[in-house]
Amino acid sequence: MPEGHSVHRIARQFDRNIVGRRVSASSPQGRFAEGAALLDGREAASVRAVGKQMFLEFDGDLWLRVHLGMYGAWDFAGEILVDPTIASANGRMGQTNQRGTDLAAASDSPVFDMAGENSLASIGAPRRARGRVRMSEQTRGLDEEDLADWPPPVVGQVRLRLLTDTTCADLRGPTACELQSPDQVQATIAKLGPDPLVDDPTAGEERFTAIVRRKPTPIGLLLMDQSVVSGIGNVYRAELLYRALLDPHTPGKLVPEGVVRDIWRDWVRLLRIGVQTGQMMTMDDLDAEAYRRAMAHRDDRHWVYHRAGLPCRVCGTEIVLEEMASRTLYWCPSCQK
Numbered sequence: 001m002p003e004g005h006s007v008h009r010i011a012r013q014f015d016r017n018i019v020g021r022r023v024s025a026s027s028p029q030g031r032f033a034e035g036a037a038l039l040d041g042r043e044a045a046s047v048r049a050v051g052k053q054m055f056l057e058f059d060g061d062l063w064l065r066v067h068l069g070m071y072g073a074w075d076f077a078g079e080i081l082v083d084p085t086i087a088s089a090n091g092r093m094g095q096t097n098q099r100g101t102d103l104a105a106a107s108d109s110p111v112f113d114m115a116g117e118n119s120l121a122s123i124g125a126p127r128r129a130r131g132r133v134r135m136s137e138q139t140r141g142l143d144e145e146d147l148a149d150w151p152p153p154v155v156g157q158v159r160l161r162l163l164t165d166t167t168c169a170d171l172r173g174p175t176a177c178e179l180q181s182p183d184q185v186q187a188t189i190a191k192l193g194p195d196p197l198v199d200d201p202t203a204g205e206e207r208f209t210a211i212v213r214r215k216p217t218p219i220g221l222l223l224m225d226q227s228v229v230s231g232i233g234n235v236y237r238a239e240l241l242y243r244a245l246l247d248p249h250t251p252g253k254l255v256p257e258g259v260v261r262d263i264w265r266d267w268v269r270l271l272r273i274g275v276q277t278g279q280m281m282t283m284d285d286l287d288a289e290a291y292r293r294a295m296a297h298r299d300d301r302h303w304v305y306h307r308a309g310l311p312c313r314v315c316g317t318e319i320v321l322e323e324m325a326s327r328t329l330y331w332c333p334s335c336q337k
Contacts, residue, residue: 054066209261212260232267
């Protein structure tokens with residue numbers, strides 16, 4: 001499932017390429033035909049991401065709410081203006097990793113994520129990007145060659161297509177795609193836990209800590225509860241708990257307050273890294289070559305996630321895979337006591 005960093009990256013794509021422009025909206029699949037008809041011809045006014053949900057505002061006080069769920073993704077085609085604060089399509093990262101590794105040497109050639117996780121052409125459930133994508137730092141129109149096959153052909157089951165003169169955004173496989181009024185948007189957001197990129201980090205820490213510390217629910221479940229904290233999914237849950245050396249089964253109210261606060265602060269940090277790089281990088285203190293491998297391959301960037309049966313990177317104990325509330329959980333029973 002796309003986690004919070006992906007949704008914030010999508011929102012930034014929309015802010016630079018769709019907001020402020022009038023769109024043609026359609027539902028090639030047909031499942032959102034009525035909603036698309038209401039959006040067609042309107043100007044996108046603003047966009048915001050909260051946790052795993054994105055809210056795109058249109059003139060006339062009409063909002064589009066999208067929750068990608070397990071399989072959803074946005075595919076972009078045409079001219080795409082790249083947010084300079086996040087990784088570009090060829091996978092180049094920022095200037096430093098989370099603890100200061102100099103990436104000047106590591107960025108001499110492109111770094112590609114083999115799963116497509118950092119692609120600016122398709123963000124969400126990993127998949128190969130479809131169609132031709134032009135990455136651009138400056139506004140310019142499509143040339144004659146582009147216009148010859150514009151708009152791009154519809155491929156597969158597209159729930160919603162939003163089209164400007166130069167950019168196409170196709171939504172596939174979302175869990176939720178609906179229109180909301182401003183009051184409905186506020187009601188939806190009010191049910192969500194704090195998001196470090198939306199809420200004041202200090203206020204978010206207090207809210208998160210207070211909720212966790214009064215719950216008898218295992219911390220491994222609380223981190224996945226979007227009413228407790230927004231944006232955390234399977235990957236970040238496993239990695240945050242390992243980095244805190246915390247048993248996933250520990251009731252929230254028994255987790256020391258200092259540890260709860262450390263988890264929140266770690267989430268603030270990891271989410272920002274995820275938005276910048278496009279990948280859920282959760283390992284620290286890597287040299288340039290190790291960082292390059294980690295950016296290219298998921299198996300090289302996590303402590304415990306997706307490592308069932310493999311030795312813990314620190315103590316050598318076999319990483320355990322279990323089911324917790326119908327979701328897979330990875331953890332080290334030795335380090336996380």
